[in-house]
Amino acid sequence: MKDQLEQIRSRALAELADDAAEAAIENVRVRVLGRSGELTEIMRRMREVPPEERPAIGQLVNQIKAELEARIEVLQGRLREAALERELAAARLDVTLPGAHLPRGRLHPVTQTIEEMLHIFRAMGFEIAATRDVEDDFHNFAALNFPPDHPAREMQDTFFIGGGLLLRTHTSNGQIRVMEARRPPLAVVCPGNCYRRDELSVRASPMFSQIEGFMVDRAGKITMAHLKGVLTEFLRAFFGAGTAVRFRASFFPFTEPSAEVDISCLLCAGKGCRVCKQSGWTEILGSGMIHPNVFRAVGYDPAEFQGFAFGLGVERTALLKLGVEDMRLFFENDLRFLNQFQATVERLA
Numbered sequence: 001m002k003d004q005l006e007q008i009r010s011r012a013l014a015e016l017a018d019d020a021a022e023a024a025i026e027n028v029r030v031r032v033l034g035r036s037g038e039l040t041e042i043m044r045r046m047r048e049v050p051p052e053e054r055p056a057i058g059q060l061v062n063q064i065k066a067e068l069e070a071r072i073e074v075l076q077g078r079l080r081e082a083a084l085e086r087e088l089a090a091a092r093l094d095v096t097l098p099g100a101h102l103p104r105g106r107l108h109p110v111t112q113t114i115e116e117m118l119h120i121f122r123a124m125g126f127e128i129a130a131t132r133d134v135e136d137d138f139h140n141f142a143a144l145n146f147p148p149d150h151p152a153r154e155m156q157d158t159f160f161i162g163g164g165l166l167l168r169t170h171t172s173n174g175q176i177r178v179m180e181a182r183r184p185p186l187a188v189v190c191p192g193n194c195y196r197r198d199e200l201s202v203r204a205s206p207m208f209s210q211i212e213g214f215m216v217d218r219a220g221k222i223t224m225a226h227l228k229g230v231l232t233e234f235l236r237a238f239f240g241a242g243t244a245v246r247f248r249a250s251f252f253p254f255t256e257p258s259a260e261v262d263i264s265c266l267l268c269a270g271k272g273c274r275v276c277k278q279s280g281w282t283e284i285l286g287s288g289m290i291h292p293n294v295f296r297a298v299g300y301d302p303a304e305f306q307g308f309a310f311g312l313g314v315e316r317t318a319l320l321k322l323g324v325e326d327m328r329l330f331f332e333n334d335l336r337f338l339n340q341f342q343a344t345v346e347r348l349a
């Protein structure tokens with residue numbers, strides 16, 4: 001039986017040569033080590049072996065089994081490595097090939113305009129606050145000193161969405177939200193979308209962007225002079241150092257006194273042309289000293305605090321700055337239009 005075992009061993013090892021194929025290795029494994037393989041058969045016939053020889057035979061069987069298993073493991077490992085090598089060689093990566101060109105996108109001109117404006121205000125010490133598009137009557141109208149029958153409420157043609165809620169008609173709700181939550185000193189700008197029931201046209205859109213800004217501190221610390229200084233500085237930074245700025249008395253429910261702000265016409269530089277209707281001026285934003293009733297609505301004592309506020313339409317301002325004649329172009333997403341506007345300000349993440 002010992003001879004028989006040696007034969008099994010030498011035959012198997014001969015078959016498990018260095019160049020043995022995968023199928024040949026598997027054959028040997030099943031024939032010799034398998035459940036009904038040659039070694040199992042030997043163990044079954046152990047009864048025929050004289051008892052004193054059994055331990056030696058058993059030992060030999062285990063030894064051959066271990067030897068063959070180790071040999072198979074080595075050969076299979078080599079085959080796996082060779083297969084991997086072949087695979088890598090076939091899928092060889094050529095790092096010198098040019099990369100695939102991905103066209104680079106750019107920011108929408110309205111987004112660029114907002115970022116440029118915020119960049120200027122940030123440099124002047126304003127912080128930026130995002131407030132909500134869906135608002136209630138109090139924050140969009142009542143707290144801003146619009147009485148229930150105020151004609152401006154009608155004029156603004158609001159989208160009411162039920163449950164006492166509406167889509168904000170201006171970003172002035174940002175003033176109320178921020179002042180309710182905090183105490184002065186405050187210097188804040190609130191950019192965002194606004195909604196009015198206008199048809200999309202050359203000059204109007206039912207959805208548009210505004211930037212609301214305000215500065216509030218103890219009474220006497222923030223005056224109309226600061227309002228003029230901040231807005232003049234902003235308009236010259238945005239439109240160019242030579243831009244002339246003028247303030248005209250006006251009326252808004254939420255400011256007193258109120259001023260509309262004009263800049264010298266960008267097309268004719270103040271000489272008078274068709275676009276500015278020969279006046280030499282273009283209206284650019286509304287502003288004023290915050291009305292005492294607005295302070296009362298947010299729980300500030302108007303005798304204790306004072307400040308100014310302003311709001312400007314982003315698309316209307318972008319039309320002027322970029323020399324675009326039709327508001328609808330901003331909303332059509334025609335790439336031939338959009339691709340004309342390179343980034344004007346670096347993104348400040």
Ligand SMILES: [Zn+2]
Pocket residue numbers: 265266267268269270271272273274275276277278280281
């Ligand atoms: Zn002009």
